[in-house]
Amino acid sequence: MHGNAVPDSYVYVTEEGVTRHYADGSVEALAWEDVVEVRVGGLAPAEGRPDVLIVLLDREGEGCVVPRSATDAGFLARLRYLPDFDLERLSTAVESAGDAYVVVWRSPDPPTQLPDLEYD
Incomplete structure (x- = not known):
């Protein structure tokens, strides 16, 4: 039987936030008002070719x-609402992404120190 393969994950973007559902049933969600950092990098396989990851983080390092x-015009338009978010900087980071993560935006005045997260 041939049919469309079930995606390993899918992403919903709304005015309230972003939610990613994984094939194993796990879910990641973050409200836009809680986003304090945006990172780009970490090439991951997608349909047999590498895909760049955009990571949204909250104050606790969850995200x-x-x-x-999985990005679309709605996702990019919503990022523009983050204070002083630079879509050109995001685009440049996506085009030159490698295994290391690069911070492309950080909240202008986070109330607490953000953890320096390590990525494999």
Whole structure:
């Protein structure tokens, strides 16, 4: 039987936030008002080719990982509402992404120190 393969994950973007559902049933979600940092990097396989990951983090270092292949105009438009978010900087980071993560935006005045997260 041939049919469309079930995606390993899918992403919902709303005015309230971003939610990613994984094939194993796990879910990552983050409200836009809680986003304090945006990172780009970490190439991951997507349909046999690498995909860039955009990571949204909250103050506790929890967040939502959004593959570039799951982004759309709505996601990019919503990022523009983050204070002083630079879509050109995001685009440059996505185009030159490698295994290391690069911070492309940080909240202008986070109330607490953000953890320096390590990525494999």
